[in-house]
Amino acid sequence: xxxxxxxxQTKSLEERLAGEAKRLREQARLLPDGPAREQVIRKARQxxxxxxxxxxxxxxxxxxxx
Numbered sequence: 001x002x003x004x005x006x007x008x009q010t011k012s013l014e015e016r017l018a019g020e021a022k023r024l025r026e027q028a029r030l031l032p033d034g035p036a037r038e039q040v041i042r043k044a045r046q047x048x049x050x051x052x053x054x055x056x057x058x059x060x061x062x063x064x065x066x
Contacts, residue, residue: 013050013051013054014051014054014055017047017048017050017051017054018047018048018051020044020047021044021045021047021048021051024040024041024043024044024047025041025044027040028040028041028044
């Protein structure tokens with residue numbers, strides 16, 4: 001049976017997503033206008049949204065529905 005390789009993340013999920021969004025925005029700035037650039041910008045927005053959602057879910061003020 002194969003064993004999974006596990007490792008401890010050194011940065012939080014929010015930091016990793018924010019870094020990826022920044023990298024994608026820089027990449028999009030170098031691309032010409034068109035569908036490829038729009039796709040990279042969309043991916044950057046998804047990373048930013050994920051980072052914000054993760055932070056919101058970890059916030060102490062969040063209460064379960066009910």
